[in-house]
Every structure is written in C-alpha cells, then in structure tokens.
Amino acid sequence: MEQQLNSYLQNMTLEEKVDQLLQLVGAFFEDAETDGQITGPMASLGITEETVRNVGSVLGIAGAEEAIRVQQAHLGKNRLGIPLLIMADIVHGFKTIFPIPLAIGCSWNVQLAEESATIAAKEASVSGVHVTFAPMVDLVRDPRWGRVMESTGEDPYLNSVFARAFVRGFQGKDLTNDTDRVAACVKHFAAYGAGEGGRDYNTVDLSAWQLREYYLPSYKAALDEGCEMVMTSFNTVEGVAATGNKRLMRDLLRDEWGFDGVLISDWAAIKELIPHGIAEDEREAAQKALLAGVDIEMMTSCYNGHLPELVRSGQLDEALVDEAVMRILKLKQKLGLFDNPLRGADPEREREVVFCEAHRAVAKELAIKSCVLLKNDSVLPLNRSQHIALIGPFAESGDILGSWSWSGSQEEAIQVIDGFKSKISSSLLSVATGCSIDEISEEQYAEALQAASQAEVIVLALGERSDMSGEAGSRSDIRLPQAQLELVKRLKTLNKPMVAVLFNGRPLDLHGVIEEADAVLEAWFPGGEGGAAIADLLYGDAEPTGRLTMSFPQSVGQVPVYYNHFNTGRPQLDPNTKERYVSQYLDVPNEPLFPFGYGLSYTKIAYDSVQLSSDTLTPGQALTVKVRVTNTGTRPVEETVQFYVRDISGDTVRPMKELKDFRKVLLAPGESQEVEFALTEPQLRYHHADLSFDSDSGEFAVFTGPNSRDTTEGRFRLVKETGK
Numbered sequence: 001m002e003q004q005l006n007s008y009l010q011n012m013t014l015e016e017k018v019d020q021l022l023q024l025v026g027a028f029f030e031d032a033e034t035d036g037q038i039t040g041p042m043a044s045l046g047i048t049e050e051t052v053r054n055v056g057s058v059l060g061i062a063g064a065e066e067a068i069r070v071q072q073a074h075l076g077k078n079r080l081g082i083p084l085l086i087m088a089d090i091v092h093g094f095k096t097i098f099p100i101p102l103a104i105g106c107s108w109n110v111q112l113a114e115e116s117a118t119i120a121a122k123e124a125s126v127s128g129v130h131v132t133f134a135p136m137v138d139l140v141r142d143p144r145w146g147r148v149m150e151s152t153g154e155d156p157y158l159n160s161v162f163a164r165a166f167v168r169g170f171q172g173k174d175l176t177n178d179t180d181r182v183a184a185c186v187k188h189f190a191a192y193g194a195g196e197g198g199r200d201y202n203t204v205d206l207s208a209w210q211l212r213e214y215y216l217p218s219y220k221a222a223l224d225e226g227c228e229m230v231m232t233s234f235n236t237v238e239g240v241a242a243t244g245n246k247r248l249m250r251d252l253l254r255d256e257w258g259f260d261g262v263l264i265s266d267w268a269a270i271k272e273l274i275p276h277g278i279a280e281d282e283r284e285a286a287q288k289a290l291l292a293g294v295d296i297e298m299m300t301s302c303y304n305g306h307l308p309e310l311v312r313s314g315q316l317d318e319a320l321v322d323e324a325v326m327r328i329l330k331l332k333q334k335l336g337l338f339d340n341p342l343r344g345a346d347p348e349r350e351r352e353v354v355f356c357e358a359h360r361a362v363a364k365e366l367a368i369k370s371c372v373l374l375k376n377d378s379v380l381p382l383n384r385s386q387h388i389a390l391i392g393p394f395a396e397s398g399d400i401l402g403s404w405s406w407s408g409s410q411e412e413a414i415q416v417i418d419g420f421k422s423k424i425s426s427s428l429l430s431v432a433t434g435c436s437i438d439e440i441s442e443e444q445y446a447e448a449l450q451a452a453s454q455a456e457v458i459v460l461a462l463g464e465r466s467d468m469s470g471e472a473g474s475r476s477d478i479r480l481p482q483a484q485l486e487l488v489k490r491l492k493t494l495n496k497p498m499v500a501v502l503f504n505g506r507p508l509d510l511h512g513v514i515e516e517a518d519a520v521l522e523a524w525f526p527g528g529e530g531g532a533a534i535a536d537l538l539y540g541d542a543e544p545t546g547r548l549t550m551s552f553p554q555s556v557g558q559v560p561v562y563y564n565h566f567n568t569g570r571p572q573l574d575p576n577t578k579e580r581y582v583s584q585y586l587d588v589p590n591e592p593l594f595p596f597g598y599g600l601s602y603t604k605i606a607y608d609s610v611q612l613s614s615d616t617l618t619p620g621q622a623l624t625v626k627v628r629v630t631n632t633g634t635r636p637v638e639e640t641v642q643f644y645v646r647d648i649s650g651d652t653v654r655p656m657k658e659l660k661d662f663r664k665v666l667l668a669p670g671e672s673q674e675v676e677f678a679l680t681e682p683q684l685r686y687h688h689a690d691l692s693f694d695s696d697s698g699e700f701a702v703f704t705g706p707n708s709r710d711t712t713e714g715r716f717r718l719v720k721e722t723g724k
C-alpha cells in the first residue's frame, strides 16, 4: 500500500500537495455551485474552487447523508480521486452526551470513561466522522480558565490514565477494519492549560523542567496508547508560539518521542503566528509552521498561499511538503478510505445506533458516578414523602450538556424537573426558577417564595450557563452569579433544609452557598441524562461516589491552588498559629476549600493506618502497601482508595504528594476490605534539574486515604547501588 501512496505523491502537482495540507469547514464543500465566482468563505480565505477540489480534510460536518454527499462530490472533482478526511469535535459524546470530561475525571472510573469514548466513536462513525479532535489532556490548575471543563484535572498521573482510556475507546484495536471507531487527536500540544491569569489563549511560560514533569506526561500517554493525531495549542511554549515551535514539535514531539503521525494546527493557529509576533506575514508563518512539522492548516490559507513559491524559490525543501502529505495519506489509508471512502457512514445504522437507549443508559451511569457530594448535614438522601420545592435557573433547563456538545440536543436532555417527576407525584413538587442565571426580579422571587412556603425541603438548582466555561469562557470572578447568591440568601431566611445542586464547568468559589445550604451536590454539566442521575442520587437510589480531580479554592485569590504543590522553604506548619514569616495569606488558609480527591458518600468509611511490607525498597523489588477500609455506615458504597507518595528530598523540590495509584472497592454496610498497592522504583523517577529522568536513593513517605488531605502515612527508604 505504501507503493500506492507513493504513486499518488508522484502524480500530484506541487499545488495539489499543498492543498492536501488544508482543512476547511463543511460550508466550502456543500455542492452548491458557485458558478466560478469566488464568494463567501472562499473569498475571505483567498482560495479558489480548484483548491477546494484538492483539499485534504474537512471539519465540522457530521451526519451520514451529508458526509456521503460531500465525500462523493469531492471524489467526483478531485483529479486523483483522493478521499477527504472528515473530522469533528466529539469530546464527550456525539448525540448521546456524557458528562463533561472534568466530571468524567471525578468518576475515577476508567472503564466507563473508555466506554463513553467507544460509544461516542460509534455514533460519530456511523454519522460519517473519521477523526475526533479529542481527548483534550491539558493539565489544569486555574479554574478561571474556561476550558478546565474539557480536562480531567490537576494530576498528571490521573490525566494520563484517562488519556489512554479515551484513546482506547475512540480508536479500538483495529482502526482499519473496525469502522465503528475513529482516529483520536490528542490536544492541545502543549501546556495550553497554563495560560497566565487563566485567560484563554494567553501566554504560557514554564520552565522546561515544569513542562516535562507536569504538563507533558498526559500527551505522551495518549501517544503511547497509539493516538493517531496531535493538535497544536494556541499558546507560546518557552517563548515561541507552539504552532511555529520547531523545538517543541519537530525536536521533541517527532524526533525525541518518535511521533510520525499527523500534526494539525488548531483553528487559524498558523496565521496567528503573526499576532504572536513570531512571523511578519503569512509567508513567514507558513515557513515556520512547516519547518516545525505541522502537517494540516486548519481554516487559514498560509500554506495554500505561500508554500508553492517558498518551494520553487528554494526557501523550503519540497521534501518537507512531501512528508506532510504522506502522513495524511497514510492516515487515510489506515482508516481504509482508499478502499471505502464512505467508511462507516450509514444512514440506516445511524437511525438505529445514535442516541439509543443503551447508550443513554451508560451516559446516566457515568453522570451518577461523576457527581461529587461536597456537603451533607443529614438532609440527604431525600425521602419520597417529603414535599420538595425545586427552585433555581436549572430547575427546568436543558443547558446541562456543557460546552462541546454541539451535536447533542438540549431539547432532549433529561432535566432536573424530569428527574424529580420520576420520583415523586406532582402534589409533592413545587417548582420555580426564582431567578435567571444572572438576574433576579421580585416577581421571580415571589414565585420562589410561594413554592418554598409549601415545602419541607428546598432543592436549589444553580450554576453557570454552559457558555460561561468552555473555549474563550474565562472568568475573573469564579463565584456563582450574584443573582443566585441573592436567591440563596433570601431563601435561607425561611429556615428550611436546603440542598444545592450545582451546574458548572469549573471549580467555583462556593462562598454564599456552601455555608447556607445543608447539602451541596456538584453535578458539573452532567450530560443528556443529568436530571435522571441527579434524582437517583438525591433519593438514594444511587450512591454518590465522585471524587474531585481539581481543587476548589477558598477564593479566586488563592488560585492556582493544587494538591501536588511544593513545600517552600517556609511552610505554614500549623494554620492555627499565626506565625508571620511563613508562606501564607493574611486572610484565607493555604488549604483549598475542597482538596483533590475529596468527595462524600451517604455512608461512613473508616481507614486503618497504612502498612508497608518493608522499610526499604530496592530496584527490581516491589514494596507492598496495604490499608484496611471499613464501611461503618448503613449503606453500600464504592470507595476510591487513593495512594500517594512523597519524595522527602530530591535533586529538585518534590511535591508534598503525588498520586501513584487508586483502587475502587465495593463495600457493603459493615464490610471491611484490605486494599493493596505495589510500589516499584520506576514509579519514583522524576525529572532532575538537568532534565534527566531517574529516581534517587533516600527517604519516601506513602499515604493512603479517601482524598489527598485525610491520609495516614508510612515511611520507607529507596536503596539503590551506591552513588545513585
């Protein structure tokens, strides 16, 4: 097959090669004849119909009939009959929308995460999609950034575990023959989550050490799992915009890591090298991006406009164009598009598979496992005899799918009110919005008061609109909107039990609701089955088992706050003593409101002290770490037992804790289980100041517990041959 690809390449003109590197949205391909006039989008990009005939890929169409129509029309026009790659953002579901990835991360359920990607791939593929722009694996520490919703959180190890799971789900084991799968595209390379001030697209400036130790592992994990594509990020890395950054892309990604798959720019990111100030014009932008190894230009025409002349004038070696074209042709071949350009697109199967009951059942299960119970002062679970007042802008709202759910349907989402109606009769349920997302009127409040007056329990459904997070959704104030805090404050005066259910795409500053409510359930954006999942949890038909994978700060002033922080030379040893000259704030504690790994269940779980099989570990050995956990309550639970390590002293500073493993255990009331972890020397390796990756002899602490804060500790020494 390589021979066939080479013959395509040899037969292509230079212009045809360059156009193969261009990706356009579906609007360019609708077979509306433009009778030769360069109109609309083509005019704005300065491209011709000839170019569109030669284009290599299209994004944003998804529907079997449309995909079939566009592909067949394209094949009829493309001189060599080279099929299009069809790509789309299928980030947390196609039509069956799962919880946002930050919520999926909080499930700590790797198998369900993989299954959600498998389902998303199947629905997308029968709808004509070949490649998804996912998983997004950017490490996040700043909840002001709108795209934290798209990540699985602040830990490099856990993000890596989920990155692998998503790639397995999307791609399966045989992308060529299993047409229910799609190629995955890990993004955004690299360190897009570290934007200054949490402002989207903003400058990222990290040391090479921080980049490698914290921000790069999850991309590497996706690639080690066989991810076919990589997308560049909008930000700078070490002073150079990633999309034109040869050191990052060609030297590290391609040469050091050995990635020879397709590298696609993010939307317009090649042309944005100009405002970044590392290219004077589109010609220089094209040159720098190609030298960096970027194969596909998404929705700008720097390559199209300038690569032919750069090659003909000897400024660029045509071999660089050839290698980019070959990577794209190889991906088309791997997807079987030369033999079957329609691949999985099938209107009949689409009607049968997409949004089917079985898929929706998995979405509900994952939503149940993704919600995190943050507080419960004995008001949950509810019972079916109670009269409930369901109040808030999310009481009756389909806006629970979250960002990147463009192919889903808010209209068909199971809303919170639907969930309650499935549990209690309408005579026991009063509903009022009480306020909109960011405005409250006296009329709205009066309705809320009326609803609350008849109720035994008030259930508040509050949060952010889905467009208050996601791309370009950064917020400098991460509290709930004032109107909602006002509603909470007024309803609090009724002195009735209040439960708050939150819909948000980021950790929030929960002051104004965490004290006032007697229980708080973090639902994130739970996806299309969210209302049903929330009702099951609130009525105890399901157990809350979610655990945070991103810290909730005391206030935005504390940001960034994350569990795997360094100790500093002046740690605050005891928050209760008011030592002055230590690393602290005068007005808030150092600790977050809720730490990484935190979450409550309806039962109580007791942890015995951690036990180690030895007080030394040598390379080639495994240290066994055990902890006994007991369900001392009256309800069953699936507990996520977490295992952390701390390197007491290293070549560089070392974090106070690092998650190394976790285990889910099912515990019936009264049941006790001993959970075991095995620790080996490779798990203790880290990047030294000279960027070498190794472990050092010395003292370590191990921790186990229900979260990163409430742990018990053991100690051991790593003993390597002398001198290491």
Ligand code: GLC
Binding pocket: 059, 089, 133, 187, 266, 267, 471
């Ligand atoms: C956007 C996003 C990227 C997405 C791409 C295509 O700007 O940054 O994540 O895949 O454009 O929609």
